[in-house]
Amino acid sequence: MSRVVVVGAGLGGLAAAARLAAAGHDVTVVEQSDAIGGKLGTFRRDGFTFDTGPSLLTMPYVLEDLFAATGDPLASVLPLQPLETACRYRFPDGTVLDMPGDAGAIGPALDTALGPGRGAQWSTFLDRAERIWDATHEPFLESPITLRDMARLSRRLTDVRDVAPWQTLRGLGASYLHDPRLRQLLDRYATYTGSDPRRAPAALATVPYVEQAHGSWHVPGGLHRIAETVRDRAVERGATVRLSTEVVEVVTAAGRACGVRLADGELLAADVVVAGVDAAQLYGRLVPPDPRAWRTAARLDRSRSLSGFVLLLATDALLYEHRHHQVLFTDDYDAEFDGVLGPRGRRRPVEAPTVYVSSPGDPAMAPDGAEGLFVLVNAAPHDPRGGVDWDEPGLADEYAEHVLDTMARRGFDVRPHLRWREVRTPADLGRATLTGGGAIYGSSSNGPRSAFLRPANRSPVPGLFLVGGSAHPGGGLPLVMLSAEIVSGLVGPS
Known part of the structure; x- marks a missing residue:
């Protein structure tokens, strides 16, 4: 032993x-x-329970x-509880897309929300993503990675062509997705690895593929x-x-x-x-x-990944039509990625961030008639030496107000029903988990x-x-x- x-x-x-x-x-x-x-992690207060990290299970x-x-x-x-709606997306032009948890319903939902043909665009892209998954998941995700794996892949010409190691995620998406809203949707999946879609490899196309092929899941409680x-x-x-x-x-x-x-x-x-x-x-x-x-x-x-600025919001009402996950997109994603992953001296709190909201609607996680919201925006890692110093006096509260204002401008105003809030900065995450700068994923992809x-x-x-x-x-x-x-x-x- x-x-x-x-x-x-x-x-x-x-x-x-x-x-x-x-x-x-x-x-x-x-x-x-x-x-x-x-x-x-988790945080509990006054009968509210918040997941303070991942709020969605994929690949169950x-x-x-x-x-x-x-x-x-x-x-x-x-x-495990499958989600009927994986996420509600609100695009800058006001379009709302409820992405089904059932893969077979995604194409019709895209056509209904974004216009005819959008489902076919996404489906064709996911076909390519599936080929990338088939070529990479065993040698790159389920085995110890070595240079031999790269050599083995390089001997299979079809796999190399499918994986397209010379292309970025955004570049690959542009080949298939002609609607800018679909391209923005794809860009978001780069953030699942703390990365910038303009620099992340095309192989990250597997992220939306596995999420939609295997569904989105919640754990009661x-x-x-x-x-x-x-x-x-x-x-x-x-x-x-x-x-x-x-x-x-x-x-x-x-x-x-x-x-x-x-x-x-x-x-x-x-x-x-x-x-x-x-x-x-x-x-x-x-x-x-x-x-x-x-x-x-x-x-x-x-090469630190991006971090996150988090609000835990306790409200006294069940707000809006319930959706477990919502994403309120920015109208300038490139500015967001520049702010959180650009050159060190240019990183800053994002002026117009994409806002992610998780509200599980789980009776075990909030008192009757109330709701707890986990709100996340992408953020630069804590870096007092040359980036963003998230411990700067007043910055956390000032940016929390800015995030709430941003939500309100995008049709999601929680302030009239707010009981209390907790603020978690990248500096707080770094201290709690002994992670450099609070980088959520360690290094970026x-x-x-x-x-x-x-x-x-x-x-x-x-x-x-x-x-x-x-x-x-x-x-x-x-x-x-x-x-x-x-x-x-x-x-x-x-």
């Missing part, structure tokens, strides 16, 4: 702990905060695979229940979870990871260390000094080589492995769980 220490009780760390414990390893999870979940089969591999099936412990249920599965399989336990060093002996040192000086010996922390923090602060680690940390710092620049699951230090959104294959609930599956396979059975 191998001793495994998992650093971080985010979903990646918990999923790795469940898989490794089920495989017979002696697993201890250590988490610096007093709560599990990491970015899959990945979660189902995790539970099938570790014991009883998912359905026995956690219900909030998505944080996923973290709780995975934690419970890990504990059932023998893992130990220690909260309020900060790791200050990954200890090595003879060049191999042999445990971790805690803030109080305790040494936890291990045969394997699995790091579910931000990769830039791992390589910049926790591993022994090494030029390779420093270079990796510096590169990750330069900008550039054709981005998949190969994301930190690998097997680190240069023998015995040290990486899971979570800042490591391969990337951020978002499904990919984080896939990283745990990859690491479990690399570690092997006890």
Whole structure:
């Protein structure tokens, strides 16, 4: 039986702990905060419950695979609820599109909302996205990424032509989508990886494909229940979870990871260390000094993904016609991407941001007759040295008012019904999750080589492995769980 220490009780760390414990390893999870979940967080006040991170589950089969591999099936412990309407989109020209959760209904909905032929445009684009998915998901998402994968793909001419590594997501979309509203819809999917569609690879076309092919899902009671249920599965399989336990060093002996040192000086010996922390923090602060680690940390710092500015709004009414998710688009998406991902010295709070609103309509998440709204706008990472200093006095409250004003101008005025609000800036997210600048996805997916620049699951230090959104294959609930599956396979059975 191998001793495994998992650093971080985010979903990646918990999923790795469940898989490794089920495989017979002696697993201890250590988490610096007093709560599990990491970015899959929750906030409760006055009977309101908010998911403070992801508010939508896609690719549910990945979660189902995790539970099938570790014991009883998912359905026995956690219900999933499909969404009839995946999202309501409000475009700058006033058009409203209710995107169905049922893939078969999407084409007719697009034709009705945007005009005849729009469904065919989107369908043709998704056919291309499906071919990209078929060519890439096994070597690029479900396996440890290596240069051999690129070589293997390059030998299959058809796959290379489909994947189009020389094209950006926006460039690929322009080839199929002639309605500017469809192109704006596609641009939004780049933000799922914290990226700019003008620089993100065409392979990100798979993001809308998998969302629509496998549906959009809610967890009654909030998505944080996923973290709780995975934690419970890990504990059932023998893992130990220690909260309020900060790791200050990954200890090595003879060049191999042999445990971790805690803030109080305790040494936890291990045969394997699995790091579910931000990769830039791992390589910049926790591993022994090494030029390779420093270079990796510096590169990750330069390529941070976008962050988010969040409002948690408690209202005293059920507002408007209910839709679980709504997106209020800006009329200048390029200005938004320039503001959050442009050159460091030019980043700024976005003047006219796209606004994302989640209002689950879940009776377990708000008092009767009331509603809790999670509001998110894309934001530059916290960077006092040369970007946006989100701790600047007064900035958070001033920008919160600006976001509420923006919502009102776009037909979604919540202020007359507002009981209270909580504001979360990128600086707050960075402190809560020990993530550089509060970058939600670690590094962005900008550039054709981005998949190969994301930190690998097997680190240069023998015995040290990486899971979570800042490591391969990337951020978002499904990919984080896939990283745990990859690491479990690399570690092997006890």
